[in-house]
Amino acid sequence: MKIGELARKTGLTPSTIRFYEEQGLLSPVSRTAAGYREYSNYAMERLHVIQVSKRLGFSLDVIRGMFGANGQCLKTEILERTETRLREVEEQQETLASQQRELLALRAILLDESISRPFCAEPAVN
Amino acid sequence: MKIGELARKTGLTPSTIRFYEEQGLLSPVSRTAAGYREYSNYAMERLHVIQVSKRLGFSLDVIRGMFGANGQCLKTEILERTETRLREVEEQQETLASQQRELLALRAILLDESISRPFCAEPAVN
DNA sequence: AATAAGTTTCAAGCTAACTTGAGAGTCAAG
DNA sequence: CTTGACTCTCAAGTTAGCTTGAAACTTATT
Numbered sequence: 001m002k003i004g005e006l007a008r009k010t011g012l013t014p015s016t017i018r019f020y021e022e023q024g025l026l027s028p029v030s031r032t033a034a035g036y037r038e039y040s041n042y043a044m045e046r047l048h049v050i051q052v053s054k055r056l057g058f059s060l061d062v063i064r065g066m067f068g069a070n071g072q073c074l075k076t077e078i079l080e081r082t083e084t085r086l087r088e089v090e091e092q093q094e095t096l097a098s099q100q101r102e103l104l105a106l107r108a109i110l111l112d113e114s115i116s117r118p119f120c121a122e123p124a125v126n
Numbered sequence: 127m128k129i130g131e132l133a134r135k136t137g138l139t140p141s142t143i144r145f146y147e148e149q150g151l152l153s154p155v156s157r158t159a160a161g162y163r164e165y166s167n168y169a170m171e172r173l174h175v176i177q178v179s180k181r182l183g184f185s186l187d188v189i190r191g192m193f194g195a196n197g198q199c200l201k202t203e204i205l206e207r208t209e210t211r212l213r214e215v216e217e218q219q220e221t222l223a224s225q226q227r228e229l230l231a232l233r234a235i236l237l238d239e240s241i242s243r244p245f246c247a248e249p250a251v252n
Numbered sequence: 253a254a255t256a257a258g259t260t261t262c263a264a265g266c267t268a269a270c271t272t273g274a275g276a277g278t279c280a281a282g
Numbered sequence: 283c284t285t286g287a288c289t290c291t292c293a294a295g296t297t298a299g300c301t302t303g304a305a306a307c308t309t310a311t312t
Contacts, residue, residue, distance in 0.1 A: 096215050100219075103212050129259070160309080
């Protein structure tokens with residue numbers, strides 16, 4: 001199949017697929033006589049793996065590191081990256097929880113009519 | 127005080143402070159005869175407000191919208207942005223929770239020795 | 253003076269993950 | 283044989299929030 005069909009099947013755009021190839025996420029693919037890219041179903045599966053990985057929060061750099069030169073997944077690499085990503089997720093969860101706490105406090109202050117200017121000290125005339 | 131001192135007191139760099147001014151987060155400040163920026167304590171407090179706002183996850187664009195033309199905080203604006211940010215935080219928490227679930231599942235699969243290639247379908251020879 | 257440290261402006265660079273555009277070639281249908 | 287839909291490559295643009303660099307000026311110290 002050509003790039004347009006692959007794009008439709010994966011929900012990506014042709015330019016994204018070319019971009020992934022350029023970034024080394026897709027192994028260079030065979031071409032027709034006219035120079036058109038010709039994809040197998042394996043390419044489609046590879047793109048699905050990439051899409052799932054992105055949903056898990058892996059960067060393209062990290063995803064690239066999960067594949068060997070031959071195109072195989074590297075199990076121990078993936079395990080490592082997964083552990084790393086899990087720690088990142090926990091960090092971000094803590095950040096969000098803290099932001100949420102402070103935002104709720106801020107909202108409470110703003111809703112308290114008796115306080116006029118909560119944290120804004122600059123006078124009208126500077 | 128000049129920009130270097132203000133930078134030290136706030137933990138920012140001079141270029142960041144100039145950048146904030148350029149972005150309209152700091153009202154243009156008075157200058158010495160030589161053209162050096164001369165800051166009051168109000169500028170410092172404004173920078174602290176900006177730093178806190180950033181910690182809460184507000185973008186510079188949003189932070190700019192929280193100040194009126196005169197440099198005052200706009201209470202109702204802030205309340206609105208706070209509610210919006212709270213919803214964003216919840217969304218991101220859901221995203222992270224879902225990623226965490228899937229990452230844990232992935233790790234479990236990877237640690238299960240009986241499965242050799244969990245989601246990698248491309249053969250060695252393409 | 254001379255030197256160092258601080259300041260000025262303006263333009264350009266950085267990261268991530270793409271998108272957009274230009275200009276050209278290809279392919280199928282009518 | 284021409285129109286329209288695809289495809290190609292390569293370069294440059296996008297967003298956010300800064301940083302870095304160049305070239306020039308000021309201020310303080312020696």
